[in-house]
Amino acid sequence: MLASTFGSRCWDLFFRFTDEQKRAAGITGKATPANEARRKEILAKLARRRRGSAGLIAYADGEPVGYISLGPRSDFPLVERSRSTSAVDDVPVWVIPCITVRKGYRGRGVAIAMIRATVAYAAKKGVAAVEGYARPDGKRIHDGSAHMGTESMFRRAGFTRIRGVVPGLPRYYAPRVTMRATSGAKPRASSAGVPMRPKQGASSSAT
Secondary structure, eight states: OGGGTSSSSOTTOTTTSOHHHHHHHTOOSSOOHHHHHHHHHHHHHHHTOSSSOOOEEEEETTEEEEEEOOEEGGGOHHHHHOGGGOOSSSOOOEEEOOEEEOTTSTTTTHHHHHHHHHHHHHHHTTOOEEEEEEBOTTSOOOGGGOTTOBHHHHHHTTOEEEEOOOTTOOTTSOOOEEEEEEOOOOOOSSSOOOOOOTTOOOOOOOO
8 A cells, every 4th residue: 555655654544533533443653563554454444335435546557656535525524624624515525635646756747647537436436526625826835735735736637726715714724725626427316436445546657
């Protein structure tokens, strides 16, 4: 799994669990082998669900080079609770809370290819739209601060800004804009679909 090789070693669980839930699941504290093994186990279980998605992996020449988290908003309580990423309307969207690309492959279009792939994947599952909560353009930020993507990145992937930075947020909040792309799919009774397993994913040419 890519998250064990680079990034924060969170195994895509940071936004999926509240602090209380993380303590109950035994995934708090330092990134020890036991902690990482537990995180891997939890993500594998999430990927085997009949509903939702554990995300997509990008490959270049058979090598995993990027990961993008994806799923219904209800899968990510920290996204739902944050004032900076609050819901815009009642559209049953899937959301992208995290994007990571392996060093050596950044700046080659991998992230944009993955964002586009989420819309195509969502369409197959009958999901009406996909949202991202990007850092607004205008100020250059460190790669580590762009884990939710940037506005220009989403625009290049075909997304449109539907809300600017929420006014009145505390200064310590990272500014974010809400980006959305419609999939063209007719919403089903449930917006959740069959998940991809951790080693499956969308292929990218990394151009």
